[in-house]
Amino acid sequence: MTIYSGRGENLIGPLLTKAGEELGLEISVRYGNSAQMALAILEEGQNTRADLFLSQESGALGALIREKRLLPLPDDVLNRVDTRFRAPNGEWAGISGRTRVIDYNTNLVKPEELPQSIHDLIAPRWKNQVGWAPANGSFQAFVTAMRLLEGDDRTLAWLNAMKANGAKTYPSNAPIVEALGRGEIHLGLTNNYYLYRFTAERPDLPVAHHYTQNDAGALVLVSGAGVLDVARDRQEPALKVIRYLLSEPAQRHFAEVTNEYPLVADIPIPEGRTPLAALKPPALDLSRIEDLEGTMKLLNTAGLL
């Protein structure tokens, strides 16, 4: 069977090798960027070699749903994953999750000052104190989610207000967490797993997670899997791989090795981390986080790229 994987080989390769061994399957994997992989499948049409598409992000799966290229998954697969983290009509299931988060310097910010919503970040208290990474893909997914939740006008107004409030631009997420550790900024818009990379080396780093509720600031970004229409008469190997990725050992691997959230209930996560069940991400069909072009336009209009 053939997998097109938008997830990097470093994140998923070892698990796919194991899956092949344990399931007795010969698996060939083509790696690449998720959006480009989805595009390749659309261009290859019915000649694509892909039986299974693993995506780093849900929007690329949504793009395939819109072209009716994914088969509905069976209930035993879908039911392993919370309804929020799969396609409403069952064409893909989430495999692992990451969250958007506001990280803060615990020496410089009192807990009672922490913003209740991303709109609080434009207050004078945070003038020149918020770090962000407008060129980063996860940040752009956050902006796309905000557009879906609040509309383009409000999102553009927020981007402009953030800029006017002196939001500091970093090239990517890791430098944001570093800058927070140095006290160069008070807050940073980032992804949850970066902090764990730093605290593994420096447990005393004065940086912690803070989650807003029901807005794009607490968005859960999921990787997911879908079976291609061309595999209709030979679905079983692809389904076996998905079931493997949703099995307890694979879900533990995501929690412990890649610092992600398992999406199957009751899988333990490392101590001290907020369980996914305690978060209040915004209600959003994650397949819709797709219009990167529209988001780039807004970021350009705001002069952020």
Ligand SMILES: [Fe+2]
């Ligand atoms: Fe990342």
